[in-house]
Amino acid sequence: xxxxxxxxxxxxxxxxxxxxxxxxxxxxxxxxxxxxxxxxxxxxxxxxxxxxxxxxxxxxxxxxxxxxxxxxxxxxxxxxxxxxxxxxxxxxxxxxxxxxxxxxxxxxxxxxxxxxxxxxxxxxxxxxxxxxxxxxxxxxxxxxxxxxxxxxxxxxxxxxxxxxxxxxxxxxxxxxxxxxxxx
Amino acid sequence: xxxxxxxxxxxxxxxxxxxxxxxxxxxxxxxxxxxxxxxxxxxxxxxxxxxxxxxxxxxxxxxxxxxxxxxxxxxxxxxxxxxxxxxxxxxxxxxxxxxxxxxxxxxxxxxxxxxxxxxxxxxxxxxxxxxxxxxxxxxxxxxxxxxxxxxxxxxxxxxxxxxxxxxxxxxxxxxxxxxxxxxxxxxxxxxxxxxxxxxxxxxxxxxxxxxxxxxxxxxxxxxxxxxxxxxxxxxxxxxxxxxxxxxxxxxxxxxxxxxxxxxxxxxxxxxxxxxxxxxxxxxxxxxxxxxxxxxxxxxxxx
Numbered sequence: 001x002x003x004x005x006x007x008x009x010x011x012x013x014x015x016x017x018x019x020x021x022x023x024x025x026x027x028x029x030x031x032x033x034x035x036x037x038x039x040x041x042x043x044x045x046x047x048x049x050x051x052x053x054x055x056x057x058x059x060x061x062x063x064x065x066x067x068x069x070x071x072x073x074x075x076x077x078x079x080x081x082x083x084x085x086x087x088x089x090x091x092x093x094x095x096x097x098x099x100x101x102x103x104x105x106x107x108x109x110x111x112x113x114x115x116x117x118x119x120x121x122x123x124x125x126x127x128x129x130x131x132x133x134x135x136x137x138x139x140x141x142x143x144x145x146x147x148x149x150x151x152x153x154x155x156x157x158x159x160x161x162x163x164x165x166x167x168x169x170x171x172x173x174x175x176x177x178x179x180x181x182x183x
Numbered sequence: 184x185x186x187x188x189x190x191x192x193x194x195x196x197x198x199x200x201x202x203x204x205x206x207x208x209x210x211x212x213x214x215x216x217x218x219x220x221x222x223x224x225x226x227x228x229x230x231x232x233x234x235x236x237x238x239x240x241x242x243x244x245x246x247x248x249x250x251x252x253x254x255x256x257x258x259x260x261x262x263x264x265x266x267x268x269x270x271x272x273x274x275x276x277x278x279x280x281x282x283x284x285x286x287x288x289x290x291x292x293x294x295x296x297x298x299x300x301x302x303x304x305x306x307x308x309x310x311x312x313x314x315x316x317x318x319x320x321x322x323x324x325x326x327x328x329x330x331x332x333x334x335x336x337x338x339x340x341x342x343x344x345x346x347x348x349x350x351x352x353x354x355x356x357x358x359x360x361x362x363x364x365x366x367x368x369x370x371x372x373x374x375x376x377x378x379x380x381x382x383x384x385x386x387x388x389x390x391x392x393x394x395x396x397x398x399x400x401x402x403x404x405x406x407x408x409x410x411x412x413x414x415x416x417x418x419x420x421x422x423x424x425x426x427x428x429x430x431x432x433x434x435x436x437x438x439x440x441x442x443x444x445x446x447x448x449x450x451x452x453x454x455x456x457x458x459x460x461x462x463x464x465x466x467x468x469x470x471x472x473x474x475x476x477x478x479x480x481x482x483x484x485x
Contacts, residue, residue, distance in 0.1 A: 011221050015214055023205040024198065033206075040205065041213050048221055083237040112197050134194040135203070152466035156393065159293035159462065160382070162190055166298060 011048050014062060019044070021063065021136055022070045028131045029074045031120045039077055043070045064145045067136065071128065071146055078124065111169075118168045126161035133158050190298075278483060279370040280321055281360060282314045283331035285353040285445075289377045293464045300379050303461040306337070313458055313468045314375050320476035329370075331356050347443065354446050361449060371414070371479070372453035374445060376400075377468075378460035385460035386467060387428040395459025395471035397422065398431035402455075404438055405448035414452045421478045429474055431457075 022043050027036035046069050119130055132143045133154070143158075144151045197203065290305035292298060311332050318330040333356060339349040353374070361367050378385055378398065385396050399415040401408065415433045422430035436443075447453040458471050 011217055012214065015217055019205065019210060019213070024203045027203050027205075028197070033202075037205070037209050037213075040209075041216065044213065044217055045220065048217065079241065080237055083240065111193060112200050112202065115193050115197050116202070134190075135198050137198070150466070152393075152464045155293040155464050156382075156462075156467075159296075159298070163298050166190065 009062060011044070011051065014047065014066065015044055018063060018066050022066060025067060025070050025131055025136055026074055028116065028119060028135050029127060030077065031116060035077060039070070039073045042073050046073070061142070061145070064138070064142050067132065067138070067146045068148075074128075075124070114169060115165070118165050121168065122161055122164060125157050126164060129154060129158040130161045130165070279327045279329060279367065280479070281329045281331065281357070281367075281370045281372045282318055283333070283353055283356065283372075283374055284310050284314055284376070285335055285350055285374050286376055287311055287332075287334045288336035290461075291377065291459070291463055291465060291468070292461050300381075300461045304336070306334075308465070310375055310377050310458075312465060313377070313472055316469045316472040317373075317375065317458075317476055320473050321479065324476060324480040326480075329360065331360075350442075350444075350446055354449070357446055357449050368450060370450060370452065372446070372450045374453075374455045376455060376457045377463070378457040380460050382460065382462035384431070385463055389426055389429065389470065389474070392470060393464075393467050394426075394429060394474065395463040395467040396429055396431050397459075397471055397475060398457045399433045400445070400455040400457060401433065401435045402438060402444045402447050403435050404440075405444050407448055407451050407453065408435075410451040411447050411453050415454055417482045418454075418475075418478055421482050422474070425478065425481070426474050429471065 019040065023036055023040050026039045026043070027033065030036050030039065043066065047066055050069070119127060122130060128147055129143065132138045132146055133140070138146065140151050140154050143149075143154045147154065149157075288304045288306060288309050290303050290309040292300070292303050294308050295303070295305050297303065311334075314330055314332070318328045321328045331353075333353075335349055335352045338352055339345075344352070357372065360370075377395075387394055387396050399419060401411055401415060412433070412435070419430045419433050436445075438444075445453075445455045447455070456475070458475070459468050
């Protein structure tokens with residue numbers, strides 16, 4: 001039933017077609033470039049293995065399939081980081097005089113960066129929904145397939161996330177003004 | 184609509200910004216790596232200790248977190264019951280149920296992808312769909328249902344009527360129905376709306392599924408208030424018993440204006456029911472409709 005000529009979707013072709021989507025997803029989800037690059041690589045390596053093991057999956061929409069892998073990579077990474085940060089904080093707090101330069105942190109005039117930060121402060125579920133719907137511009141059913149959720153869950157989660165973003169971005173603007181006044 | 188569009192613009196700005204484009208050097212390098220790897224059969228299986236450790240630690244951590252969050256959850260209790268009310272004899276087989284929607288375009292934000300409650304109106308996807316679910320569940324329970332799907336909001340908009348005049352429109356249809364058969368005055372009239380308040384008030388979880396909450400709204404300035412109240416109260420009690428958390432209770436609006444009766448003076452079993460609110464999805468509404476149908480069946484069988 002499955003012809004091997006369907007193997008035409010070689011890993012290079014899939015890479016050429018989808019690496020930007022994958023990178024965008026991971027860049028927004030992780031919030032930084034180097035993690036996004038690492039995970040993009042890992043995603044396509046994983047895809048290559050999966051293709052060898054199970055060629056049946058080729059019938060799936062390749063885009064949602066690849067983004068599903070990227071999602072697992074992102075969540076995995078997120079868990080690891082949480083774990084590391086937990087210890088790093090403890091260690092950093094014990095070293096006297098180590099202070100992150102506040103000027104470096106707050107130099108984010110652009111709304112793009114603000115949006116990125118707001119997205120990053122969302123809960124994981126909301127973040128996934130926002131990145132896939134808003135940044136990757138997947139449809140509701142594609143998003144549902146990547147996340148393995150019901151369409152209804154995609155709708156509510158996305159809706160709540162947007163409300164949250166609107167709120168937090170307004171707050172940040174207000175916070176900025178307050179900060180100026182305080183000087 | 185503005186806000187949502189604004190957000191969409193922000194998304195597409197971000198999407199097309201340089202930040203979200205991978206570095207060309209990196210693209211090339213990764214592509215080469217892939218090609219190399221795909222030609223050599225891979226066999227290196229490294230075990231990473233860190234992930235295993237982190238998972239081992241995460242499991243108990245998550246369990247603790249999960250438990251502590253769960254214990255925080257509590258059920259909103261609604262105004263309590265008055266048990267000993269003897270109610271009007273409505274029995275199942277003869278009872279007709281008349282469902283209508285005075286504010287026919289009330290809609291649901293997650294479905295129409297908007298965020299402001301004042302934008303929660305839609306021509307096509309709206310509270311009439313909730314009425315359809317309710318009708319079909321009631322028909323499954325062998326009720327005779329009349330679902331008036333008239334788009335009163337649309338008619339009112341065309342005529343330039345205001346929000347209160349719109350009850351006059353739905354009243355016309357109700358009166359026609361009442362005049363058809365004398366027995367129709369014993370029908371149960373349900374004017375199905377959805378609330379304005381946000382999801383924290385209008386959503387609960389039933390068997391692990393998000394479900395819209397229901398509130399019964401009554402007007403008191405007419406002769407049928409008592410008997411309408413009895414029906415609302417019975418439904419509320421039954422909901423509390425079988426689906427705790429779904430009912431938000433019975434609310435009476437006391438208006439001195441004799442016209443603001445929500446048409447409830449026309450029947451002895453007439454209610455305005457808010458199923459969910461602007462933040463609910465149709466799936467959540469559907470679950471609530473199913474529950475309401477079940478509870479109606481139960482109280483009419485008693």
